[in-house]
Amino acid sequence: MMSSSQAAPRRHTRQREAIVRVIQASRGPLAVNDILERAQREHDGLGIATVYRTLKLLLEDGTVRQVILPSGETRYEMSGLGHHHHFQCRRCGEVVDLDVCPVAVLTGTTLAGGYTVEGHELTLYGVCPSCQE
Template structure:
């Protein structure tokens, strides 16, 4: 049996990072966010916490093309993602277009689908000017 988990301010800070940011975070992003609460936090602890949160169902992995894996709180239901090419942040997007399943070639069995939108987020869009 696995060792009993202890509650620590580090894990609390990491969990809180995902909850407060409200978008999928990479381990590095989670580290930076959580460090505002626990300054000395190390990246190894973030990886350990994420692994534990995946196991206990707190987080789920979000894989994106050409980017490192992000993680977000579980239980959000079916949704997709938007990647900003300026800040590299990933955002959740609601909804799902109709007829996605119709793309499936004959003889293929569709089990899941993912949609990734790309562009510039509202924050970066305002800051804009330069390309």
């Protein structure tokens, strides 16, 4: 018998695995509707409530993390990707991960006025190659 302080292990359902695969395969953080649409290709009956429940569990166990864009929109990506930033296309809305950090401010740097930098997040905006065509 489990003590009240021990949680039952979570089952790895096919739907949860499909959602994780969708997020892992993405080139950038995804909105809930994008996750739903892509995961439904594998599981036709998958619903939005299941996606939200699964994201809550994946956030709790540290598998995924939230990315809150400057617009306030919440997207999801895998945890453990390391320091990176994002680019968002102003036309189609796609958000992709950037491999470079264009900010040369290191953690621990003290800015004018005595502000100490603990980290930074950056989203660049523009037009993606597909929308430029």
